[in-house]
Amino acid sequence: MSSNDNIAKLKGAHEVIASFDFDVIPLDRGYAGRWLRVDVGSGEITINPVDDEMKRLWTGGKGFDLWMTFGEIDKDTKWDSPNNPICFSSGPLGGTTSFPGSGKTIATAISPLTHSIMDCNVGGYFGPFLKFAGFDSMMITGKADDDVIVFIDAVAGRVTLEKAPLESVDSHLIAEELAEMYADDELDLRNIACVSAGRGAEHTRMGILNFSFWDWRRGAPRLKQAGRGGIGTVFRNKKIKAVVLKNNQVTPAWKIEESKVAKMITPKKISIQCKGEIGELHEIIDRWNCDPEYVIEMMQDIQERFRHISRTAIDEINRKTGKPKAHLYHIATFYKTFSLEPKGETIIQVCMGTACHVRGSAKILDSFERVLGVGTGETTDDNNYTLEAVACLGACSIAPVVKIGEEVFGNVQSKDVEKLIKQAKGGGTKKKDAAVETTRTDAAKITPADLEKIAGQQKKKDGAFKKMLMVCTGTGCVAAKGFDIRDGLVSALKKKGVSSDYAVVATGCNGFCASGPIVVVQPDGVFYQKVKEKDLDEIVTSLENGETIERLLYKNPVSGEINEKMGDIPFFSKQQLIALRNKGLIDPENIDHYIARGGYDALRKVLGGMKQEDVIEEVIASGIRGRGGGGFPAGVKWKSGWKAAQEREEEIFVVCNADEGDPGAFMDRSIIETDPHSVIEGMLIGAFAVGSTEGYIYIRKEYPLAQTRLAKAIEQARAYGLLGDDILGSGFSFDIHVHRGAGAFVCGESSALMASMAGKPGEPRAKYVHSVEYGFRDKPTVLNNVETWANIPEIVAKGAKWFASIGTGDVSKNPWNGSSGTKVFSLVGDVRNTGLVEVPMGITLREIIENVGGGIPDGREFKAVQTGGPSGGCLPMAKLDMKVDFDSLTEAGSMMGSGGMIVMDDHTCMVDVARYFIDFLMDESCGKCTACREGLHLMSNILNRLCKGDGQAGDVERLEELCSTVQDTSLCQLGGSAPNPVMSTINYFREEYEEHIKENKCRAGVCKALIEYTISADNCTGCTLCFKNCPVDAITGEKKELHVIDSGKCIKCGICYEVCNFEAVEVI
């Protein structure tokens, strides 16, 4: 762009020689009925009629040009005679936009090459604009003394002839200069059409005319040429620099029938950003290289910075990336992260994940709404807070969870809400720095032999410490002040002057989240749980004394037995760790720790002489099936991708799906937070096997800690040359890029994920053509999830046989024949030992829930276990002895999914659970296909009315019908499996549905409309606690007397029930 000053200078030098006003008239049947004549010599400007005879005989375009010329010249007119006219015409059909190719202009003059009539046809906007200004044709005749421009302003209705001494002559410059000079603003640039010739036209007989049009996508004028016969030479001979036409702003008159749902999304006030902010927007867009594949990333940064996506933001991204605005708007309204109206300074997110739901998150959300005085999704008037209900924060083991700003709070109760908000006001939301600097700064490209050296050095370093204190800093423990424990330990050691004897290591998730914060003393494996800051000095002292602190040890809640060592605790003892092999043992932010535990050995083995086919065969033989939910044998997928790439000679991508959207599951997050290199190494091996050089990790936006650790791990791997070119000197090259998801559950679906990676809304496509053949960028793409990739190095290191020997079935010949290896589950909900567990395939549900999980707490009864995420099913008591593997779960009407396992006690209403899942899925449906979009909405309507006591006869049958159609006819597996929660609950708990419809009864006491809170006279002691806590003053009663709830006032928030210490508040 030329500078404004320059343009002003150019314009300032203009001198108007002649000026002529005209009316801009509408066209009729393609004709204006007049033509414009400009004599640049005399300055005479006239309008001449186009009569019916002229139309009848000469039609238009070239016919008009010639006829007008014929009237101007005689037999002695030469190319350089002043009366050699240059004529421009469109034609009666010109300027049409609903018929392709209607924008040509015909230019004519007597040619300096042929000395006879020359005609050229040329593209660009000049001809149509000339018509829209009300002229069928124009003629320029005469010869000017100095360089001039002819400016036809169809907005003002004026033609001027101006001396223009300073403009460039070369067309690419003058076209831009004049566009900027005459356009009102950036959008108006497209309304300027300019005819010019260049310096060369002055010195030859083959000069051309350049007809410009503004290419708004490229932000530059385009030039189309009237090339033949030297009309440009004539133009410059007349000393014309340019003919400029300024057209009226034309925006097509549009109407789209208004839809009911449009109102739900279209912002009431469209926000526009101020000039000063545009620079910042550009900075963000430039940071992502204006790459249209990264528009979602840009929008995330913009959302973070400006708390919303303004119209300006969309305009600027559009301009700089070329991505259509409509697509950007679709993205902005598709992904949950984005907001079209500014969000509050602090965002309060109440997790509505499954574990949180069964632990009462709906009530927590109600309380936030009440206390803040806004609805969910709204922002407080003072712009301080925006309240959001989010799908899952991935901290299910400490449900219910609330995130305020950057801080996560677990085990929240309704009564805590006010306190939490106050705390946030006090600046309690400041982001903690998670990092203790452990990255090696002297890293350089390593050789295979160096791996051993590094491992040895690290082991030696660790061995020099008397003990190592492994502090869990997984998300669960961090929510319970895990970082404070880590920092506290470091200072306690310093205080005692023993910091060189003991190492404090911040590990990823230990898994036993229910016991956080956790400190494990290694090498002995002493397990301290629920550690508080005040315990730290004592721990340090005990290290010196060689004692253990009994009160911090794990006590079995059933037997009362105390376990000193981690391995003795039942939660751990039943587990078999492959994917989680390094959990709690390494610092995830230090690659040397990973290497010391045998990390990258498998990669060395692969690069040390294995053939691609060997690696693929090994993975097939291991029988490992995709841990993301589908259970497709990973090796078979690799082979298809490899074949497709070979056959089509295409590049191939490997992708790691870390878009763990299943509410109730957080194993992928934990694996990355705990052991990111296991995923990177897995991807490296996969990439080698299929011949890929480029990999992508698509990670949920809601996992900032995982993102940080992943970024560090990638950086460290690159520093060692484990990513990049010529890895370990093998000639094999591979690198990994990270994409952040933006809040869409459906992006866990592979084709939707790939669409999202390409910078599009996450809409799946039909899989009749597999994405392994035509995936990301339509190239072969091998996609596996985090857990699958994390297993790969172990499979390669220990062999397929070893892996296949774990689990069910015989997978050695056919990977579909059973389920090999282990599976990580997030064991959450109404179970004592919530956390992350890895167990061999084929273990029973009962073993997981009762032995590993320690059974149901608070003396309640087991009711159901939900597996497979929102599209999974609820299995009743009768299924507890079922083996847990891919096929058994599917057979029972549920599925493996990514491994969420939510235990539900008898306080759980199964109709409400079904409603919860369907509402979740309805919200997450992309809306592309009718079955899922309409079907889930209708199912949600029915389920919600059941929960409100408005059930109708036939509702269960209608649900069954909808389930069947949605299941069978949905485009993707989100819809295909969405009915599972409804079908499985109808199947196993039909009587609860019937009760809701016929008796208006919710036996679990969950459905608000069907229950009432009362206070039992037998148990009430008149302690006044409920009275004090009731937020709506619905409770009355004197001290030491029976309290009473006014059911008219009661909002059923449940706080009285929560706070009563005497079980006097009852639900009926």
Next chain:
Amino acid sequence: MAAERINITINGIEATVQKGSYLLQALRDNGVAVPTLCDHKDLTPSGTCRLCVVEVEQRGKKKLVTSCNFPVRGEIAVDTESERVKTHRRVLAEMYLGRWPNVPLIQEVAAICGATDKEKYRSELTDENPKACILCTHCVRACDEFIQERILDFAGRGIKRHLTMPFGEVDPHCIGCTSCAYVCPTGAIEIVDDMNHPVNPQKIRDFGMRINAEMASLDKDQCRMREVGTANIVDVMDAYDLLPVHNYKFGSHENTKYIDSKVLKAKYFTQDHPDGCWKGCSMACAKAVDGFELRTGPYKGDRVLVDGPEYETSAAGANMGCFDADFIVEWNFYCDTYGIDTISFGTCMAFVMEAFEAGVITTEHTGGKELKFGATDAVMECMHEIAAGKGFGVEVGQGIRYLKEKWVRELGADADFLQDIGMEVKGLEYSEYVCKESLAQQAGYTMAVKGPQHDEAWLIFMDMVNNQIPTFEDKANALYYYPLWRTWFGLHGLCKLIWNDVVPMSNKTFEPQVAAKVPEHVEDFFAFYEGMTGQPLDEEGMLAQSARVHNLQRVMTRMLGYGLRKDDMPPYRAVGPVTAEEYESRTERYDKQLEELVGFDTKGKTTEEKIKAVREYRMDQYNSVVDAAYDKRGWTRNGVPKIERLKELGIDMPRLIEIVKDDQE
């Protein structure tokens, strides 16, 4: 290329279908109807309405698939009426009926699916509007596929999905092509193109969209105008020995691969982008190179936007022997910004190079530049000399006719030789096709009133590539019809490329001579005219419109002292081989023609003798075709419009008659 066919079973009946075709189409081809709401004949399937589900049995496994986007790749048994299919179809239709009960199309399809209960799935989102958008995605696809604009899209997700433009505002960048309204089945979109206030905008739109639909589905397999613009012709011309190489000596070169459309697409042209030079053009052939870093001249080092290269630019490169895409793009840029015609300059430079190599001129005359074929740097030097207005480049810029005269006059050069190899007629340089083997194109070039530019008669493709005008009579007819048909576009502000750079499927059903006219497109353009003016148009009317202007131009040319038969005579290089080198490069072809067409025994003859024989034969042919064409045009043997022809056309004004009266026979 015959498509592979496979056997499938449809509702128990055997059928064969084209392998890889979509099942819905295969079913329709076999007379089996399946209801659908989102399918559109001109758009790629979206598979969103789900109504077209059918049950497919493959390798013993039954599954439901949406037939619209299910490719038939193996043997299958299809059941379109199983209970399962019928139930789902009904339930889906009930969902539609619950949401949009008053949309006629929904009612119609629901009735087919056995769904009648409007109340069953009524909800708070039920929309009573009979013109409601039903999310069929036609418009979104048409905006993308017809016109590549992507102005329209959905917003929101899940049940909140709705059609909109950003923020519910009209996007000012919408070009108003109206494709969306054309494909909308419910009338939810209203937009009319009425800048011209046509009599019948709907008619214009309907016929325009017929072409847009072809562009969306056929261009990628035909000319690939959207991908590479006219540059696609480089590859074709080289393959047919018609690409000018070394001043039109030859028609192909082994190095064409360095400048062909594949290279331009892979390394230069921006892809996936609407590149029309006017709004609403679905052909969008105005390709451009973005961010090209210049290596020479005053803008050296600048990153610039280059329009093109088009076919002529690359071909002119070949003509100069410069098979270097970087050079072509740079040269293209400077020609444009300096305002120099790539064609005249390229052809003139090719002539200069041949003259240089033949020793007519030396470095003494060129300012020290070794202007041999392929001298890319020297060509760029000449370009910059033109801009500066000094040096040999300026002379090149005066054109071939000027140089011929000067060299004969000042250097005593062989005038006949220069006349033979200087590719100009009337003073205008030839554009970039080798027309030696195409009599139609030879005459098309030379008889063009303004000079040898193919926009008046681009017959080479139909003559040489498509072989649609094989006989002498066909060619003579073509020299009457096509210049007038092509003139017609120039009368109306239209681009000719739309006419036959994409051809509709119907074209296969016509005889070659008829197919060359692309009858369906002629119908489209006539309908366009009628929609605009309200006046019907037929071939006769079209020819009359054009002939008036064509004859006016010829008469004006005559007035200026030209426009006679002598002005329509080609340099021999345009007709046949001038040099032994040229003859011997295609000996087999020329010998064969001499034997078969002339009856000339080539045995024992020298190349010079053979060249002479070819020349006699070809010039005779040329003169015959000119005679025939003049006749058809109503011109005298000397190429002047007859007065009766002017009368017939109603343009026998005294001033015109005065000009031609002395030339009448």
